Amino acid sequence: MKYSKEFKEEALKLSDEIGVKKAAQQLGIQxxxxxxxxxxxxxxxxxxxxxxxxxEAKLRITELERKNAExxxxxxxxxxxxxxxxKDRKK
Known part of the structure; x- marks a missing residue:
């Protein structure tokens, strides 16, 4: 069965609130x-x-190159x- 994007989003919100098992039972889905x-x-x-x-990637690369040089x-x-x-120990 195909579910709409909105249904999936609401189902996910419900599962976050009450848990997957209870949400699935309430919504009648597996x-x-x-x-x-x-x-x-x-x-x-x-x-x-x-x-x-x-x-952002260029900035991160520049930052990492500087850190690598340090x-x-x-x-x-x-x-x-x-x-x-x-050398000092060998003396």
Whole structure:
């Protein structure tokens, strides 16, 4: 059976309020149908959470490149310090 978008939205709201099992019983639909709708809604929301515009992506890349450069410098300093202390221990 095909359900309208509005019906699905209202069914999801009801299931959020009273639970999937009770909502399915009240609406006369199968539990697994409503459960599938909830799973799809949650997956869609999760996918949207990770989407960003081109400008946001460019800004994030620039930020990560800067952070990467900082970490490389810190790593080089630590390597130099390790070399300095290793030489000092050999004496």
């Amino acid at each position: 539990y697994y149908t409503l459960s599938d709708w909830r799973s799809k809604r949650n997956a869609d929301a999760k996918a949207k959470k990770f989407q960003m515009t081109d400008d 970490l490389r410098k810190a790593n080089d300093i630590l390597k130099d310090a390790l070399g300095f202390f290793a």
